Amino acid sequence: MCQSCLFAEAGTLSRISTNPESHLLLARGEGLNTAPLSVASRTRPLAALGSGFDLFREAINLVADHYVEKFSTGELLKMVMDKLVLIVLPQCVEGAERCPEENQECFVRNIEMMSERCNLDITRLLFAGLNISLQELDPNSCVMDTGMLKELEIGTSGKFGGVGMVVSARQGDYVVVSPFDGSPAYKAGIKAGDTILEIDGQSLHGLPLLEVLRKVRGPAGTVMSVRVMDKKSRTVRHIRLQRRMIRIPPVRFLSLGSQVGYLRIVNFQKGTAAEVYKALGQGAGESSGLILDLRDNPGGLFEEAIQVANLFKTSGIITSVKGRENSLNRDFRANGQYRLPQIPLVILINKGTASASEILAGALQGLSKVLVMGERSFGKASVQLVFPLNRGMAVRLTTAHYYTADGRDIDGKGLEPDAILDDSDESLTKGRIDLLSSEQLKSDSDIRAALAYLHSGARPTRSPFSSLY
DSSP states (O other): OOTTOOOOOOOOOTTTOSOTTBOEEEOSSBOOOOOBOOHHHHHOOOTTOOTTOHHHHHHHHHHHHHSSSOOOHHHHHHHHHHHHHHHSOHHHHTTOOOOOTTOHHHHHHHHHHHHHHHTOOHHHHHHHHHHHHHHHHOTTOEEEOHHHHHHHHHHHHOEEEEOOEEEEEETTEEEEEEEOTTSHHHHTTOOTTOEEEEETTEEOTTOOHHHHHHHHOOOTTOEEEEEEEOTTTOOEEEEEEEOEEEEOOSEEEEEOSTTEEEEEEOOBOTTHHHHHHHHHHHHGGGOSEEEEEOTTOOOBBHHHHHHHHHHHOOSSEEEEEEESSGGGOEEEEOOOTTOOOOOOEEEEEOTTOOTHHHHHHHHHTTSTTEEEEESOOOOOOEEEEEEEOSTTOEEEEEEEEEEOTTOOOOTTTOOOOSEEOOOOTTOTTTTOOSOOOHHHHHTSHHHHHHHHHHHHOOOOOOOSSOSOO
């Protein structure tokens, strides 16, 4: 399920867009698009809906107009009602009418009855039903509130006010994966494996990730207090941290020696392609081979993935997008404008390689001098649009699917590597944002396999015999 697709309290949308008629193209494979919505999709009446239903009417019209599969308004209303019957108390729906699919007046009467009988807010009730309906259709479509939109903005910009550490939920607690080099958390001595017990006096145990992020992030210069338990000694420290503006660099590049470069793309945010070009422009000319690490890259901006592929591919299709509307169907082709030196390239992927990173790997797989190595990727090959609504809410809808350069549909299947490596959940780069040293990277089994191939041309092989003794 999409981690950001959880129904929560609405707020304001101003940090995403000051224009309520704009929408954002996202593919968590994803890109930005501020083209205006069609007049028809904004004004087509849903005549039966009365006061309190305006926001929901707008959302339903968007789903009917833009979702990748075609649904009538009546079908969507029935879907929402069916879900609400399952999530509210039985007494709230006792006596509800069985509505014909196209009878909108009946739908309104049922909703108003449920609201009055159980004192439920009509807007929250409607959007709860819509959110469950969307997620049943597609795990990447959902209702979003202001907190989710802010997380989306951070993911695409790579900047936020915080203390600079990556955390992971483990058995209800939040454990530090790594602090960013030079960040307030790093300077305070917080280390990988430490557990964050409290923030400003409130325990984090069992809290949802979104709630924890809200507590950690804030304006640069503000102060937060944390209780941290040391991984080894189990001692607990009280630390005051001053937030500052944190930027997550999307690209890491260093030399592994023997004229082999290592390029890791953490995600595809604004400026990723420019940073890749800058990094490789400085180091690729001196390299005889390159390792492109896309492991655990969850995707990001669609356009950035296309631009990065353009750096490596001189001609031909990068990806094809096909949607319900013919206007969305498009082949994205390489233009060869920013050609990098054509050197042997190993692309590392794993089950955390998704969406925009699968677009890049799929665009380059099959080219001469390119070998994709690792394990089967995640398999998210869909494009989403985020449509802002009033009152700080939005709907995120799947509007199209993309296909690899050679026409493969990898949605739900993943990208099959050319050379399969054993599953390694202990990859040194897993969950890390900081840059590891050359020597640390060489102890990673996947990178060692990639180096061996670049040096000798020998592909890794699996033994046909069982490893059980």
